[in-house]
């Protein structure tokens with residue numbers, strides 16, 4: 356019997372070990388960049404390094420949404436586009452300023468027109484140190500909404516306020532009912548709010564509700580497979596529940612430490628070279644208690 360238990364633990368150990376080593380291998384060698392058709396001329400790009408991206412093939416030009424994280428992955432994405440069309444890439448629209456969405460810009464042709472929210476442009480201006488990256492700062496910015504035309508196609512860009520960051524952009528194709536929403540949605544994990552970029556959880560609820568009102572049925576986001584309106588509804592519901600519960604606990608006089616315990620939240624050590632970033636519960640607590 357003892358031997359059987361030993362064998363069991365050994366098996367678990369070997370399984371865990373091989374699982375974790377395959378995860379490490381995955382981090383070293385990403386899956387190849389691949390474009391897949393979403394609807395009509397709209398494609399999603401997965402794989403490589405960096406978040407999911409996408410593109411639209413217009414009559415005369417290609418419009419790209421997000422730029423991957425490295426020059427190599429961006430070039431692989433461009434190779435995928437070239438397999439489908441000889442039209443030149445005219446625009447790159449950025450959903451926000453995080454490196455896994457923008458650092459691949461260096462792999463794009465120098466004459467590409469880069470569009471972003473003005474706050475994203477500011478964040479990129481602060482983050483882009485080397486000269487090559489700096490030549491890819493946004494060419495034009497907007498604050499609330501912007502319409503782009505590609506032939507007879509209209510693409511609508513929206514910013515609904517601070518959410519994941521303070522410069523999030525939704526790229527909406529009304530005809531196809533497809534929206535690219537960057538990191539405004541995470542499925543199977545807590546929403547990610549970048550307080551260091553003035554993101555806001557209450558703003559995220561507002562933004563997700565505004566996105567639902569657009570009437571899209573297909574949502575492409577940075578780190579997961581294609582989502583539906585009910586996925587967004589689920590995130591809104593659980594986020595609102597969390598906010599309501601934390602508000603009540605603060606009212607009862609509970610401290611941040613006590614609230615974290617109630618939610619079973621443990622602080623993760625910060626990543627090397629990065630300042631500590633609060634998790635969702637702490638973020639909501641801080642939003643509710645800080646003086647405006």
Ligand SMILES: [Zn+2]
Pocket residue numbers: 451453519538
């Ligand atoms: Zn992000």
